[in-house]
Amino acid sequence: MKNLIYLFLVVILSKQVSAQGVTKFGQSASTSTSFVHRNGRIGSSTMLNQNGKMFFSCGDALAVTHTLGGGVAPESKSVNYGTITSSLSGASKCWITQNLGSSQQATSAYDATEASAGWYWQFNRKQGYKHDGTTRTPATVWITTIAESIDWLPANDPCTLELGAGWRIPTNSEWTTARTNGSLISDIKAFSSVLKLGQAGMLSDTDSSLTNRGGAGYYWSSTSWTSNNGGYRLLFYLNGGNIFGSVKSTGQSVRCLKD
Numbered sequence: 228m229k230n231l232i233y234l235f236l237v238v239i240l241s242k243q244v245s246a247q248g249v250t251k252f253g254q255s256a257s258t259s260t261s262f263v264h265r266n267g268r269i270g271s272s273t274m275l276n277q278n279g280k281m282f283f284s285c286g287d288a289l290a291v292t293h294t295l296g297g298g299v300a301p302e303s304k305s306v307n308y309g310t311i312t313s314s315l316s317g318a319s320k321c322w323i324t325q326n327l328g329s330s331q332q333a334t335s336a337y338d339a340t341e342a343s344a345g346w347y348w349q350f351n352r353k354q355g356y357k358h359d360g361t362t363r364t365p366a367t368v369w370i371t372t373i374a375e376s377i378d379w380l381p382a383n384d385p386c387t388l389e390l391g392a393g394w395r396i397p398t399n400s401e402w403t404t405a406r407t408n409g410s411l412i413s414d415i416k417a418f419s420s421v422l423k424l425g426q427a428g429m430l431s432d433t434d435s436s437l438t439n440r441g442g443a444g445y446y447w448s449s450t451s452w453t454s455n456n457g458g459y460r461l462l463f464y465l466n467g468g469n470i471f472g473s474v475k476s477t478g479q480s481v482r483c484l485k486d
Contacts, residue, residue, distance in 0.1 A: 333425030339441025347478030430478025
């Protein structure tokens with residue numbers, strides 16, 4: 228009798244669960260529109276995939292936990308990155324709408340806060356640096372010369388290392404096309420774009436001092452320049468901007484995209 232009651236309850240519960248699109252293994256349905264929400268509901272942007280992991284769709288917030296100690300993040304913190312699908316670079320890509328390492332999207336073209344600036348990187352180096360306006364973290368010996376004629380290696384790409392597989396730094400070609408398509412020709416135009424590019428300034432190649440925060444935006448591409456110590460970057464400032472070569476030992480912002 229007890230076995231019959233138990234079997235009866237199992238059948239009822241199984242029907243209730245399957246009506247919500249959940250498999251007998253407790254996994255979600257096969258289509259993204261029927262994935263199980265992390266709170267047990269169906270059909271939301273914050274969903275679980277069939278393996279019980281968060282399902283990400285570009286346009287959702289990308290939840291990332293940055294952890295100190297891996298040679299990339301200069302501090303431990305959790306960030307919900309804004310994302311958007313855009314073809315500014317010539318093909319449809321998913322972009323984050325704030326700088327890597329920032330706690331928030333820039334609030335204006337002249338936002339000079341650390342929270343919006345995010346972290347800084349030297350070319351082809353995975354270690355990121357934060358700067359509070361006075362102190363650089365980590366306070367390790369600053370590399371003043373990077374003389375190598377290679378592009379940014381995938382193994383050193385902080386976008387991949389911090390955001391996950393598929394995320395990367397844009398190439399020079401992608402930034403060049405984005406600049407044309409998005410009219411990223413000045414500070415106001417850059418901030419008004421869908422990417423909400425801000426002016427985080429940069430860290431000096433000679434002593435890592437912070438310069439031009441709130442006054443200019445410097446964004447690395449992954450492409451090496453023609454000289455040994457130069458890399459291509461997108462630069463914009465008041466009423467101007469272009470793609471320029473830059474000394475690789477300067478610390479500059481990184482914006483990430485996903486194929």
